[in-house]
Amino acid sequence: MSVDSQTAAAALAVTELVKVYHPRGRPAVRALDGMSFSVARGQIFGLLGPNGAGKTTLLKILTTLTRPTSGQARVLGFDVTAQPLEVRRRLSVVLQESATEMFLTVRDNLLTFARFHGLRGAEARRRLEDVLARFQLGEEADRKVMDLSGGFRRRVQVAKMFMVDTPVLFLDEFTTGMDPLLKRDLMGYLRQEAARGRTIVLTTQVLGEAEELCDDILIMNKGRQVARGDLHSLKLLSRGIYDVALTFESLPPGLEAELARLHPLRLNVAQNTVEMTLKAEESEVLALVTGLAGRGRLLKMEVSGPTLEDVFIELMEEKPAPAE
Amino acid sequence: MSALNAMLYREAKIRFTNFAWLFWDLFYPLGYLLVFGVGINAALGPPAPALDVDYNAFFLAGVLGVASFGIAHNTAWGFFVDRDNGIFYEMLTYPLSRAEFLLGKMIFNIALAILQAAITVGLGAALLGVTLRTDLLPLLLFGVAAGTAGWVCFFSIFALRIRRNDLFNSVMSVFYFVFLFASSIFYPLEPLPAAFRWAALANPLTWQVDLMRYSSIGLGDPWQVFVETAAFVVFSLGAFAYAVRCLQQQD
Numbered sequence: 001m002s003v004d005s006q007t008a009a010a011a012l013a014v015t016e017l018v019k020v021y022h023p024r025g026r027p028a029v030r031a032l033d034g035m036s037f038s039v040a041r042g043q044i045f046g047l048l049g050p051n052g053a054g055k056t057t058l059l060k061i062l063t064t065l066t067r068p069t070s071g072q073a074r075v076l077g078f079d080v081t082a083q084p085l086e087v088r089r090r091l092s093v094v095l096q097e098s099a100t101e102m103f104l105t106v107r108d109n110l111l112t113f114a115r116f117h118g119l120r121g122a123e124a125r126r127r128l129e130d131v132l133a134r135f136q137l138g139e140e141a142d143r144k145v146m147d148l149s150g151g152f153r154r155r156v157q158v159a160k161m162f163m164v165d166t167p168v169l170f171l172d173e174f175t176t177g178m179d180p181l182l183k184r185d186l187m188g189y190l191r192q193e194a195a196r197g198r199t200i201v202l203t204t205q206v207l208g209e210a211e212e213l214c215d216d217i218l219i220m221n222k223g224r225q226v227a228r229g230d231l232h233s234l235k236l237l238s239r240g241i242y243d244v245a246l247t248f249e250s251l252p253p254g255l256e257a258e259l260a261r262l263h264p265l266r267l268n269v270a271q272n273t274v275e276m277t278l279k280a281e282e283s284e285v286l287a288l289v290t291g292l293a294g295r296g297r298l299l300k301m302e303v304s305g306p307t308l309e310d311v312f313i314e315l316m317e318e319k320p321a322p323a324e
Numbered sequence: 325m326s327a328l329n330a331m332l333y334r335e336a337k338i339r340f341t342n343f344a345w346l347f348w349d350l351f352y353p354l355g356y357l358l359v360f361g362v363g364i365n366a367a368l369g370p371p372a373p374a375l376d377v378d379y380n381a382f383f384l385a386g387v388l389g390v391a392s393f394g395i396a397h398n399t400a401w402g403f404f405v406d407r408d409n410g411i412f413y414e415m416l417t418y419p420l421s422r423a424e425f426l427l428g429k430m431i432f433n434i435a436l437a438i439l440q441a442a443i444t445v446g447l448g449a450a451l452l453g454v455t456l457r458t459d460l461l462p463l464l465l466f467g468v469a470a471g472t473a474g475w476v477c478f479f480s481i482f483a484l485r486i487r488r489n490d491l492f493n494s495v496m497s498v499f500y501f502v503f504l505f506a507s508s509i510f511y512p513l514e515p516l517p518a519a520f521r522w523a524a525l526a527n528p529l530t531w532q533v534d535l536m537r538y539s540s541i542g543l544g545d546p547w548q549v550f551v552e553t554a555a556f557v558v559f560s561l562g563a564f565a566y567a568v569r570c571l572q573q574q575d
Contacts (some may be wrong), residue, residue: 004376045334059533060575063417064416064417065413065416065417065574065575066575084421085419085420085421087418088417088418088419088420091417093414093416093417095410095413095414096411097410097413098409098414099409099410099411099414100409100410100411101334101337101409101411102405102409102411103341103342104337104338104341105337105341108337108341112330112333112334112337114417115326115329115330115333115334116327116330116331116334116415116418116420117418117419118326
């Protein structure tokens with residue numbers, strides 16, 4: 001492949017990807033059922049789906065850990081089945097499970113990982129100091145990983161990825177066990193890395209993270225794509241869903257029963273605050289809020305559109321089969 | 325080449341930063357020779373009247389065979405440790421081929437086995453008065469290296485195919501019993517019952533030990549040793565190819 005065509009290639013290109021598992025003594029499982037999509041370079045791409053959706057299988061294929069039954073997957077133009085080594089040279093992977101060299105120190109974990117990616121000597125040491133500082137691991141640098149807590153081990157696992165400049169980064173549930181402050185910093189680093197041109201593929205169950213980070217999101221279920229787009233276009237799929245929160249000086253009598261008659265998707269009344277999720281036209285919601293505002297002295301009012309979680313839940317709900 | 329270097333660096337870092345582990349690896353065959361070998365030599369005398377050697381000299385190659393077996397077992401067990409730590413699957417996404425992954429482990433363990441053999445043979449011969457065939461030492465090194473490589477690959481197959489460590493341990497217990505005792509490690513094969521002897525002759529550990537015994541103290545029929553060595557090389561190459569295939573099938 002020429003340099004020009006490499007440059008032009010998408011970060012990920014997946015075509016009609018199928019993976020069928022044949023567990024012993026059980027029926028075959030079609031984990032991926034004809035997935036097709038591509039991801040542009042420099043994007044933060046979110047892969048979302050419930051347990052068993054096929055995310056991990058897809059990630060395993062893209063990172064050369066397993067082969068597809070049929071179809072094709074390319075990373076930066078290199079076929080994962082025919083050119084696995086070329087693919088591996090261009091990616092770093094944070095797996096869902098903890099993955100560290102327990103018998104080595106934090107320092108040796110980072111240096112060993114760098115060496116596998118061809119980085120050694122002064123440059124590796126310079127990177128090491130930077131990464132140790134960035135992940136607040138300086139004090140633990142000479143401790144063996146087996147002596148660290150689960151949170152620190154996870155930190156070491158993620159820190160390794162910043163020792164090298166592979167153009168594609170896969171992060172599977174990367175914030176599990178990480179403290180909120182570091183998580184926030186890390187999200188900032190990821191945005192910086194994407195701005196530098198790295199493509200970041202992340203899978204997460206924490207939809208708030210995806211909402212905050214991802215430029216492009218693919219929602220999958222049962223091995224198939226269910227929805228795809230940026231956050232704004234995905235939210236259009238749940239058009240008509242509104243979250244309303246009102247705090248009164250004192251709750252008007254009979255309000256809860258009155259609101260329940262509107263059949264909201266969610267209704268929660270606690271102290272003087274009413275929170276509800278409605279599926280209605282925008283004008284109806286505004287009229288309702290205006291009416292409620294006249295019922296008592298309002299201290300606070302919020303009306304917002306659907307969150308990614310609202311979209312996700314709506315997409316994952318089984319649609320009843322049409323009546324015969 | 326850099327992938328292999330990285331693999332060797334990783335294995336060396338793990339081993340050399342755990343001193344107790346390293347000490348055991350390097351010195352336990354010598355200990356085995358000094359305790360078991362000296363004990364049997366004192367209690368039972370030479371291994372067979374027709375063989376003009378004492379038990380210490382006879383057992384020197386045997387203990388090197390046990391050591392190759394032990395190193396291979398530890399390496400294979402390492403796959404379970406790496407799986408438990410999650411690093412095994414992450415490493416499969418590193419920029420190295422499955423063959424390089426296995427070769428790296430193999431080469432490091434060969435180096436370790438040669439160091440171990442140098443200590444065992446050097447100190448063992450000096451302390452127990454064993455006369456060595458120094459002209460055949462390169463062949464002895466080849467026996468140690470090929471033996472370690474072959475057994476590392478052979479055991480790796482089982483570590484990669486068997487996912488449950490309790491089952492793997494059971495298989496290893498059977499292997500230790502069968503391979504070590506149905507072989508020429510502890511005793512010469514000639515006085516054994518015919519079925520036992522044939523089983524031992526079909527055992528790759530016998531092939532490796534016979535080569536090392538011939539190259540250390542000159543005991544054995546050169547032609548038979550040649551055939552056994554060739555068979556062991558074929559066994560090792562087959563085990564390597566199949567172990568790489570097993571690694572490719574990990575997911």
